[in-house]
Amino acid sequence: MSLYAPERQVTPSSPPVVTLRPATPADAALLAAWDREPHVIACSSDDPEAEVAFDGIDWTDELSNSAYELTYVIAEVEGRPVGVMAVCDPETEPSHYWGEIEPNLRAIDIWIGPAEWLGRGVGTAMMSQMIDRCFADPAVEAIVIDPLNRNTAAIRFYRRLGFRPEGRRMFDGDDCLVHRLTRPDWEARSR
Template structure:
């Protein structure tokens, strides 16, 4: 079953047999530098606990380019605690969060991340009827921020000491794509 396909890019639900891929990607220090942290390598047991055991409303997916699995993307409706932290308390809007990484460094810097963010935003806005999509990248991750901003996300709020990464709490940006603006997804 395919969530969507855009040219060579496709996204499908995470399957049990994808655990080895996640373990390989999340034990590569090049990937961990940007996702989870180099001090948080994942073996198969940790992958099972992190990606398969939780039932938290997160929709987990594998990203492929051509026919090769190259990464991971997840999305979820943000909950009351996040709504309050992000400044959306009391809002009745449909607000989704998403997180992703390309686990195959050979596919970095080829525009695939931009394609992925645009395609997932289009899916969430169209199929899931999202009013807004939010993410909270760390402030130092300028490459990711450039991609997100190229896709129409705007920085809304600094989140000081928001996420633990490599032994320290890091500042993050709350970034938002407002789906009510018809020019949003570029």
């Protein structure tokens, strides 16, 4: 501390207040723009040639088709969209992306859109709220996620939330490291 500078309270930056709302077809253009962000492309596939995330998914179709059984949620800070999550029951999700899997689970995908919002606590707030929502259903026993095995930053983020690694698995040609968060682990963490 300088003898001459006025004394200043040094506090770590407080995490932003994050609110969640359902995504609607009106969010399609926003999500398509986020699909062009390098950090979103990098998390979506092992393909080094990919120029757009999620194979250029048609978001208008995705957000309009309630038969997909995927729930998309937009995270906002001060009314500005900053991230998105997709949640499903991996056992009943119609594409059977997860293959044979037991009931009473939820699967979550998450990404921050604008790069300037990375590493500012938004993802932790988003996931914490969504995990609480999932476990609010007493039937839900655990939450599964499938980060790419090379996505070490996301894996560190998930493990900090209490997810534990289950094993490597190939999904559509991508080398993923499946993790699971059990209800007891989440409840122990929240105490």
